[in-house]
Amino acid sequence: MVRRKLTALALLLGIAAGTAHAQPLPEEGADIHQGVASCATSVCHGKVSADPESNVWLNEYRVWLRQDYHSRAYRTLQTAQSQAIADKLGLPSAQGAKICLDCHADNVPADSRGRRFQISDGVGCEACHGGGGRWLESHAETTTSHADNIAQGMYPTEDPMARARLCLSCHLGTRDKFATHEIMGAGHPRLAFELETFTVNQPAHYEADADYRERKPYIASVNMWLAGLAVTGMHTLELLQEEWFTQPSLVPELSFFQCHACHHPMDDLRWSQEPDRLPPGTARLNDASLVLLLAVLETLSPGDVAGLRSDLNALHQASLQSRERVVSAARALHARLEPLVDQLSKGEYGPEQQRQLRRELLAQSAAERFRHFTAAEQAFLAVETLSLSLGDAERLKPRLDALYASVEDENRFVPQQFAVLARQLMGAL
Ligand code: HEC
Ligand code: HEC
Ligand code: HEC
Ligand code: HEC
Structure with a gap:
């Protein structure tokens, strides 16, 4: 599990982000x-x-x-x-x-x-x-x-989308540099990333004070989180279309899959039927950022969810069929997400909407929709960001700490326990 945020971000203002994605x-x-x-x-x-x-x-x-x-x-x-x-x-x-x-x-x-x-x-x-x-x-x-x-x-490090691309170039990888499963197998730590948390965890060498805001936009934590989530989802789908994923070999590049689908003890039976209906014993593509995005859109743009969900299911089904199908399913989902991405990072999210977002994330957590460790990890970080932004993280601290404890050690993650703790946190709201 990644480290938690070290400091709380208090202010929440609107934003006016630049546009420099092509940089x-x-x-x-x-x-x-x-x-x-x-x-x-x-x-x-x-x-x-x-x-x-x-x-x-x-x-x-x-x-x-x-x-x-x-x-x-x-x-x-x-x-x-x-x-x-x-x-x-x-x-x-x-x-x-x-x-x-x-x-x-x-x-x-x-x-x-x-x-x-x-x-x-x-x-x-x-x-x-x-x-x-x-x-x-x-x-x-x-x-x-x-x-x-x-x-x-x-x-343009001040622009959330451009910043996400920058950080992810090392914290996830690109077509030219990638921490493959071979590198992981040799002992490299798993790469986990969430833009807002990592932005806060990087010791600040600047402050978004009044004169900063005269020169640059101030980005609220919720927007930073959403930009990171969106760019991670898009970037993952882009990497899935790269040549080295499509190279024929008996086993594909495993770092695209849920690490813990393979790396858990055999007497810890955890498979259960999910909406995409993948059969037991399937190595599942790591879709953490995408399932989180779907949960977010459930609140912010419900009309888009059914189509996206069906494209995501198609991607999982394609992983049972062939690499060519994975590439075309990844491309289709990418195309459907693209028009939503900018909007997500630039929206203005008031307290009511942030509460709705948190409630939806917790409800889905409680319903065991984030059964895979990487998704639960992202769900926790999102709930923490929203609670800090809403200003009630202190009041909810015992429940937030308990939820954190359930994802702190990826080798001891128990999906049902995460669900129970999420329900308890929801009860404390
Ligand atoms: C891991 C990435 C990273 C590294 C390494 C880094 N910075 Fe930054 N820096 C940022 C980010 C992100 C911001 C905040 C966004 C912005 O204002 O552009 C920032 C902001 C700044 C600012 C504030 C600008 C302002 O307008 O107030 C200065 C100055 C700066 N960095 C200088 C440096 C110097 C000098 C170094 C090396 C000693 C350095 N940075 C290393 C990412 C980095
Ligand atoms: C050129 C590659 C590169 C870029 C770009 C980069 N990082 Fe990193 N980052 C690293 C590496 C490598 C480490 C691990 C360093 C170590 O521990 O030796 C790291 C470590 C970190 C850590 C500490 C991790 C921990 O365990 O808590 C944070 C936080 C972080 N990066 C945030 C960022 C953010 C935010 C950005 C974008 C603004 C960014 N990084 C951009 C390569 C990069
Ligand atoms: C795709 C980018 C990438 C590549 C390639 C990569 N690393 Fe890393 N490495 C990172 C990042 C990012 C971190 C920090 C992870 C974190 O803390 O979230 C890291 C962390 C580490 C750590 C753990 C550091 C600590 O203090 O815990 C070691 C050791 C390491 N890398 C060694 C290597 C070696 C050796 C290679 C070459 C075989 C390599 N890395 C290739 C990005 C990369
Ligand atoms: C489809 C199954 C599968 C997936 C998914 C998978 N791995 Fe592995 N992993 C393996 C196999 C097989 C080995 C080789 C085990 C051995 O040599 O004993 C291995 C070895 C490793 C090792 C070295 C273990 C050792 O004892 O030397 C590490 C660390 C590792 N994987 C990390 C990861 C990470 C991190 C991910 C996700 C990014 C991941 N794995 C995804 C199957 C998988």
């Missing part, structure tokens, strides 16, 4: 990556503490270096655990392997690396903010706007 990811752009050293001097982002005179903190480097897991991502490749993974995969070393560096560092090609670039910086500033080649000099001038920076290749 290439930092790793894809042609801009030179100048290296963390170019950002970290004491006149730039390397101050000891936040500068009250400046609109940005200017101690971002310190926060990143001392508190942010991204600054240790390269060092992680030098640990015994990483070496053991590399040994099992037949790689000479983890810190020398492209597949590991692609997610644990800013592994851009040699001709995109500036003079001060160091691979050992791990996931540095430009791995998220984009190569600084064209904006490093100009972005510090008072006359430069954020739009100017974006035009010069800065990545």
Whole structure:
């Protein structure tokens, strides 16, 4: 299970999100990556503490270096655990392997690396903010706007959809870098991601205060959560259409499936008939983000649910038939979701709607609709986000903690127990 949120997000305002989905990811752009050293001097982002005179903190480097897991991502490749993974995969070393560096560092090609670039910086500033080649000099001038920076290749991290794509490029993977079941089998942790929780859990090196909002939109936690869910669902369906999933081999790429469908003790019989009517003993595609999206749409856009549900069932049925059918079913569901996605992340959700969303998620949890661990995990994180946003997380703490305890250890997850605890939480609302 992923860590829970560390802090509560209190404010809930409307949003006006930008539109920059087509922006290439930092790793894809042609801009030179100048290296963390170019950002970290004491006149730039390397101050000891936040500068009250400046609109940005200017101690971002310190926060990143001392508190942010991204600054240790390269060092992680030098640990015994990483070496053991590399040994099992037949790689000479983890810190020398492209597949590991692609997610644990800013592994851009040699001709995109500036003079001060160091691979050992791990996931540095430009791995998220984009190569600084064209904006490093100009972005510090008072006359430069954020739009100017974006035009010069800065990545729009403030936009929820673009941010989701960025984080997921490493926290789920892309067609070019992916934590396959072979890598998992060698001992890599399962990748779990939820945009709002991970945004909060990444130690903040910025604050969405008044002057921030003059420059950038403020995104409410509910919108961040929905953007993440939508992009994860779409991205999963895109990955399912990739060539390496369709390659013929006796066993397909297993990391697309529910890990715990296979990885649980044999005397713990947990199969039961689900709406898609997959027979016992089927390896089930991991549809966590999609079933959560369906639950959300049940409240926000009920007219779309029947069609989506039937497309999702078709995807599961296709997984029993052939890879070609999986690809076309994934494409069909993707096409049906696409028009809804932007809308979801940009909507304004008042307290009443948030309560309805939470109630629906808990009702579906109680009805054992999230029987698979990855879905239950997402359902918990969603309920927590909504409770923090609604301001009653403190009052509900004992029940929220109990629900969390049931998903904390994926190896001890019992679907029926999760359902009972969800019902109890619903009773306490
Ligand atoms: C270039 C790849 C990459 C990108 C992009 C990326 N991450 Fe990460 N992230 C990692 C790696 C690798 C780790 C694990 C680092 C370690 O522990 O050594 C990590 C760890 C984390 C953690 C700590 C995980 C934990 O156990 O709690 C959080 C939180 C996180 N990332 C959030 C984000 C968010 C939010 C974004 C998008 C704004 C993002 N990441 C973008 C690669 C990336
Ligand atoms: C698709 C991106 C991706 C690839 C490829 C990848 N990793 Fe990771 N790795 C991550 C992310 C993201 C995390 C953090 C997961 C979390 O905490 O949510 C992580 C976590 C880890 C951890 C656990 C760190 C900790 O402190 O718990 C180790 C060890 C690790 N990776 C080693 C490797 C090695 C070795 C390779 C190459 C064989 C590799 N990784 C390839 C993305 C990736
Ligand atoms: C894992 C991704 C990630 C990494 C690594 C990262 N940032 Fe950020 N950064 C973000 C996100 C997300 C935001 C908030 C959204 C926004 O304002 O664009 C942000 C915001 C900022 C802001 C605030 C901008 C404002 O308008 O107030 C600055 C400045 C900044 N980052 C600098 C840095 C520096 C310097 C580093 C390296 C030491 C760094 N960032 C590393 C993701 C990252
Ligand atoms: C269709 C069944 C299936 C699915 C789905 C599946 N695995 Fe596996 N997994 C296996 C098999 C088979 C092995 C090999 C077991 C062995 O070598 O003893 C394995 C091995 C592993 C191992 C190494 C275990 C060991 O004892 O060395 C890990 C870790 C692992 N899988 C994680 C995952 C994760 C994470 C997922 C989901 C992203 C997943 N698996 C999905 C069948 C599956």
